[in-house]
Amino acid sequence: MPVLKIGKMVMGSLFKKPATLMYPVISREWQERTRGQIAIEMDACILCGICMRKCPTDAITVEKASRSWTIQRMQCIQCCCCVEVCPKKCLMNKPEYTTPDIKKISDRFEKPPEEPKPAPAEKPAPAAGEAKAAPAEGAAKPAGATKLEKPAPAPAE
Amino acid sequence: MSKRTIIPFGPQHPVLPEPVHLDLVIEDERVVEAIPSIGYIHRGLEKLVEKREYTEMVYVIERVCGICSFGHGWGYCKSVEGNMEIVVPERAEYLRCIWHELSRIHSHLLWLGLLADGFGFESLFMHSWRIRESILDIFEKTTGGRVIFSVCKLGGVRKDISAEGLAEIAGILEGIKGELTELTEVFLEDYSVKNRLVGVGKLSYSDAVELCTVGPMARASGVVQDIRLDGHGAYGKLDFAPVTEEAGDCYARCKVRIREVFQSIAMITQAIAQIPEGDIAVPVKGMPQGEFVARMEQPRGEAYYYSIGNGSKFLQRMRVRTPTNMNIPAMVKTLQGCDLADVPMLILTIDPCISCTER
Numbered sequence: 001m002p003v004l005k006i007g008k009m010v011m012g013s014l015f016k017k018p019a020t021l022m023y024p025v026i027s028r029e030w031q032e033r034t035r036g037q038i039a040i041e042m043d044a045c046i047l048c049g050i051c052m053r054k055c056p057t058d059a060i061t062v063e064k065a066s067r068s069w070t071i072q073r074m075q076c077i078q079c080c081c082c083v084e085v086c087p088k089k090c091l092m093n094k095p096e097y098t099t100p101d102i103k104k105i106s107d108r109f110e111k112p113p114e115e116p117k118p119a120p121a122e123k124p125a126p127a128a129g130e131a132k133a134a135p136a137e138g139a140a141k142p143a144g145a146t147k148l149e150k151p152a153p154a155p156a157e
Numbered sequence: 158m159s160k161r162t163i164i165p166f167g168p169q170h171p172v173l174p175e176p177v178h179l180d181l182v183i184e185d186e187r188v189v190e191a192i193p194s195i196g197y198i199h200r201g202l203e204k205l206v207e208k209r210e211y212t213e214m215v216y217v218i219e220r221v222c223g224i225c226s227f228g229h230g231w232g233y234c235k236s237v238e239g240n241m242e243i244v245v246p247e248r249a250e251y252l253r254c255i256w257h258e259l260s261r262i263h264s265h266l267l268w269l270g271l272l273a274d275g276f277g278f279e280s281l282f283m284h285s286w287r288i289r290e291s292i293l294d295i296f297e298k299t300t301g302g303r304v305i306f307s308v309c310k311l312g313g314v315r316k317d318i319s320a321e322g323l324a325e326i327a328g329i330l331e332g333i334k335g336e337l338t339e340l341t342e343v344f345l346e347d348y349s350v351k352n353r354l355v356g357v358g359k360l361s362y363s364d365a366v367e368l369c370t371v372g373p374m375a376r377a378s379g380v381v382q383d384i385r386l387d388g389h390g391a392y393g394k395l396d397f398a399p400v401t402e403e404a405g406d407c408y409a410r411c412k413v414r415i416r417e418v419f420q421s422i423a424m425i426t427q428a429i430a431q432i433p434e435g436d437i438a439v440p441v442k443g444m445p446q447g448e449f450v451a452r453m454e455q456p457r458g459e460a461y462y463y464s465i466g467n468g469s470k471f472l473q474r475m476r477v478r479t480p481t482n483m484n485i486p487a488m489v490k491t492l493q494g495c496d497l498a499d500v501p502m503l504i505l506t507i508d509p510c511i512s513c514t515e516r
Contacts, residue, residue, distance in 0.1 A: 033301035
């Protein structure tokens with residue numbers, strides 16, 4: 001009888017572990033290809049802005065003046081179009097979703113200020129001094145990318 | 158003489174996640190007339206074609222619908238590829254077929270769950286969706302997305318599936334076949350399910366033809382209509398026959414969809430056995446010029462994609478006609494004269510996707 005069939009299935013489920021997962025309390029296993037979030041290697045970025053122009057949802061903002069790359073996490077649809085078009089291949093897909101949030105989160109990454117151009121060869125002394133100053137500046141903003149602790153407010157829609 | 162009353166149904170209704178509104182003219186618990194109205198979820202996706210390049214537009218078109226997203230992406234690509242005379246590699250065609258058929262299984266299992274939920278059989282609903290979950294896991298593993306895949310692109314596909322991956326898919330499908338057989342017996346033989354479905358909302362063959370129904374709705378009334386028969390993609394190399402039933406009632410529509418799930422499993426197994434080695438994409442050069450119409454067999458029926466290019470990187474116009482659009486007249490026809498309690502069943506059995514319809 002069909003009722004017995006489903007009865008068997010239902011009774012069996014009573015003794016099995018749940019088919020669902022208490023996400024996000026219990027973290028889930030990510031697949032290698034999971035399109036979770038877009039990550040950037042800021043050191044390699046040349047701030048060309050192609051990702052900003054190609055993004056179907058306008059989630060990315062590249063500012064050359066402040067040397068920053070910003071992504072609106074809630075606006076991004078994880079299509080990985082930016083990853084495909086990036087000429088430097090510094091954008092990548094991270095197989096992990098962003099943490100659930102009730103606010104519109106945006107992440108801003110900054111490049112350290114541009115190193116001053118090396119001085120002409122006939123004046124070696126100041127060039128050495130500048131070279132010393134540059135790493136100190138780099139140390140203040142480690143790893144090339146600084147994630148702001150406080151999310152930047154999303155533009156009003 | 159009984160009094161006529163109008164009962165509003167939707168756009169927010171417990172049985173129906175889709176925002177469709179119906180004015181039901183009732184006479185003694187019997188529906189005399191149903192007046193549908195849509196327009197609650199229009200997003201203007203077709204208009205976006207003027208602002209997004211034709212290569213990026215595929216991401217937008219995929220989001221027309223969450224359930225048949227792959228089919229929409231393929232339909233758009235097929236239309237623009239036809240426009241630009243691009244020949245897609247054979248392996249890509251097979252991969253597209255595999256993903257499209259997996260989408261069909263996932264869509265039909267979702268629908269079966271919703272139907273069970275509609276007539277109040279909660280455990281049947283849960284188990285249908287539990288089985289569907291393994292299909293979503295295949296999607297995540299092979300494409301990276303569970304619902305929206307972004308894997309179809311102009312000229313081919315973005316990702317390949319290895320031989321081991323294909324063998325694993327075949328294994329998973331073989332595994333769910335057993336569980337599905339158990340569920341099928343409940344859906345098709347249980348008396349409580351039959352009481353809600355048999356003889357409800359009959360649509361005759363002539364009405365189905367006259368009202369231009371498509372997909373499982375038409376096939377349940379005996380109309381042999383399946384766009385896959387034209388052999389696009391790799392369908393020409395797969396052996397299958399459209400699933401049809403004669404009765405035309407809710408039970409027949411349920412039966413058609415269940416049989417299609419098994420048919421899709423068989424088609425994927427065939428495709429996995431036949432898939433050739435080779436490239437998965439060809440580079441796309443130039444801009445679309447001229448117009449082209451592509452047709453697809455979505456899980457809900459025939460969909461229509463029209464694109465016209467003017468030699469620039471933006472298409473001039475893109476038009477999508479989805480299956481629900483064609484099935485609404487038939488739904489209104491079957492609603493006339495039915496019991497008020499059967500209305501949710503009748504709306505569910507056309508498998509409405511209003512988000513698709515309004516785009």
